[in-house]
Amino acid sequence: MIPEFGHFALIVALCLAVLLASVPLWGAWRRNTGAMALAPGLAMGLLVFSGISFACLAVAFLQDDFSVEVVANNSNSLLPAIYKFSAVWGNHEGSLLLWILILAVWTAAVATFSRQLPLLVLSRVLAVMGFVAVGFLSFSLLTSNPFARLIPGTPADGQDLNPLLQDPGLIIHPPLLYMGYVGFSVAFAFAIAALLGGRLDASWARWSRPWTNIAWAFLTLGIMLGSWWAYYELGWGGWWFWDPVENASFMPWLAGTALIHSLAVTEKRGLFKSWTVLLAIFAFSLSLLGTFLVRSGVLTSVHAFATDPARGLFILVFLAIVVGGSLTLYALRAPAVNSRVSFAWLSRETLLLVNNVVFLVATLTVLFGTLFPLLMDALGQGKYSVGPPYFNAVFVPLMALLVPFMGLGPVSRWKRDSAQRWKAELLLPAIAALACGLTLPLLHGEYNLWVALALVLAGWLLLGLGRDVWLRLRAAPTLARGLRRTPASYWGMVVAHLGFAACVVGVVATSQYSIERDLKMEAGQAETLAGYRFEFVELANFRGPNFRADEARFVVTRDGEEIARLAPQKRRYLASNQIMTEAAIDAGLFRDLFIAMGEPVGQGGAWAIRLHYKPMVRWMWLGAILMAVGGFITVVDKRYRRQRAASTASAGEVARGAQA
Structure with missing residues (x-):
């Protein structure tokens, strides 16, 4: 009866998601406070019943209930208990249920920790997340039921979990990756809520920014663990080979990186508002595209789930609804947004704009390389393969172009800056970075130009950050006061950029000297x-x-x-x-x-x-860990803990804007 109870809980979760997607949204439209106030309770109910359903499937795996089809196909009585549990998400049906559970966790977290938001805004955000939950719960129940029975014909034992997945990596990697994937739904929900309200001010960016940073940090950890897992498990000693399914998680990360930088500009200066909304839509749409690539059967990969085309068609239709609907709403609302804030060409805003452009071009480059073989095959033009030579030729120069701007960004000023000040503050770091590039490769015994370039770029980023930290702390009366006065968001940025520098050195050194x-x-x-x-x-x-x-x-x-x-x-x-x-x-x-x-x-x-x-080679993964830690550090900034007062002050303004 446990599988039937889990199935029933999943159906109840779908009903709650339908209510969450409709009732609060209707309440926001009709200004019905009672209907809007139901949103947090519905979000918690969605979490409870999604959790019950997931727990029932886990029990079926742990008890070797081979009458459940997914257990019979992905477990075995000889399988160690820890892998029986992780086998819950080592297949299409179970991993989709994990996705739903994590989406419910994010929805409940927003409902719990964002109660200080205006009720009008919170109800819209939770309704959008409820709509996303409706799509995935329907997908699970209609095409991928994890509780389907093999009665009669229950096998005496299961077929076993894929040996590739019998590894600690399966325990950690998918949950972290999904936390990032699904977490971008929060930024998407805030963006759609702002569009529905008809007012794209800086408030939605301030509310959305900590959630986006957390999602980005989780996705960074998930990608890092996937790279490490492939390195030691597949036996070939590689850490990345531009597999289409690897790209499916990498593209949202690139778009998310652009988004977190754009959110900073929107929050602090009120600029790039329409662009930031578009990036939030783009990042979550790429997460859905990754889901389609992995679960549609269009790709052959050690990472992909072997599924029938009907499942891919469902996701494709859902993707079209989400992307098409959100872009239509964007087209209707965004033209009304204007900004009277200006900035000079030499300013932090310009550098962050360059950052956004580079990351967006990199994302489109990876997207093109990933989808081109599929498009050509669908058009009957034959089989094409786009591999590492293409990606290395177009992606690596973009990242090399990005690093000099990353070194300038932290020391630059908002609105207006000067080349003379940049020269005064960064001339010594630039000379020191060049010296590192010229001399340090000689320690290996054989001078390598690519390693030298990597050391120059990483040294420029490292030394520039170090000088900026020193100048900030030197300006304070005491070191302790300087540390207290420096916001956590700044330290998060420093740690994340240091991690990026470590990744650059690790990638180039292991590629050239292996x-x-x-x-x-x-x-x-x-x-x-x-x-x-x-x-x-x-x-x-x-x-x-x-x-x-x-x-x-x-x-x-x-x-x-x-x-x-x-x-x-x-x-x-x-x-x-x-x-x-x-x-x-x-x-x-x-x-x-x-x-x-x-x-x-x-x-x-x-x-x-x-x-x-x-x-x-470990520098790549240590660098990724530092980047994720930097993302988490930004969330503890006092500015977000004082969000209640700012939200209360702007509640009336947001409500008036929603009535427009």
Whole structure:
């Protein structure tokens, strides 16, 4: 009965979502306070029943209820309990239910932490999020029911979870990624609520900004974990290969990065109001597009869910309704927006505008490369492949163009600035950055122009930020007072930009200095790579909870000193009989040593072995973590805790604007 109860809870959640999408919106139209006041309660009800439904599916997995089709197809009695739980979202139906639960969490969070907003605004925001919930709940119930039964014909055991997904990465990566994906629905809801009200002032940007920063930070962590998971799990030692499904999460991140910078300008200066609304629509639309790409069956990828075209058609129709409806509303409302605020060409506003343009062009570049093969195939023009050469040729120069402006941004002033002041403050950092680029690559022994350029750009960003921090703190009477007076949003920006600089160095260093070698090795042999000696000591058998493995045991030494003992495996999973590679990695801040097993070669006990030397590869993920931490830091800014007073003061103005 548990699956039936979960199914019933999902139906109740849909009914509550329909009420949330309609009643508060009708109340806002009719100025019915009672109807608008129902929105927070409906949002909490949506969370409760979505949570009950998700819990019921989790219980079915943990209890090995193979009468439930999704459990039979994605679990097995031998599967460890932790992977039985994560298998809940290791499939299309369950991951969609996780999406719905996370959307309910965001909706309830807005209802709980935004009660200080004018009721008119809050009711519209929650109604828009309710509409999004209606779409995904309908999708789940009509095309992807997670509680479908196999009665009669219940199998004695399940088919097992895909071995690629039997990893801690599945436990963390999808929830974080969905927190980011779905979180952009909040920015979208605030933007649509502002359009419905007919007044695009700075208030909606101030209310939306902390939610957008949180969503962006979660998405950053999710993408980082996905990159790390692919690096160690797939056995090839790569961290990004421009897979279309990777791009599906990367495009909303690029648009979201432009959005958080544009929101800052709209909030502080009242500029770019129409543009910021359009970016909010664009970011969430790309999240929906990513959902379509992953779940429609149009892509072949290790990340994609194998689904039938009917599901893709449902999402495509929903995407058309959301995008078409929001853009129509934007076309009707945005032309009435005007701004009397001006700024000079040399100003922070101009630099942030350049930031927006670069990120938007980068997003469109990735979007074109991702959709071009699909469009050509749909038009009957043959099969095309757009791979790393295209993306590296067009995307990398854009990011290189962005960094100089990132170094100028923090030290620039709003409204008007001067080149003389920039020169006075940034000449020394520029000289120091050039010196780093000219000298530091020599420490590796071989001068590399790309590494030198990366060090110049990262050094420029790092040293410019450092000088700006020093100037801010020096202006205060004491260091303690300077730290207290500096807003959290500034420190968040500093940490995030430092993370970006670390990513730049990590990406370029590992791309240029990595060494890999494919070898035929057997026990007793040794090979040297990048000064490290890899000795194949023995081949052993290993028994896991639901797999058996051949394990190659290596001792890694350098200058006669033991560095690490590594044991890569070639696993055969008992339930599915699938073969998987499990790499062994000795991780370090400045280098990784990576060993992966291939296939046995001949009859003499030799194996195909891949050795990798990966310098500074961890800097990419540490940089991404810093960027996410920076996003979270901005949310604790005192300005947002004082939002109640500002919201109360502007409530009458917003209400009058809504009546227009």
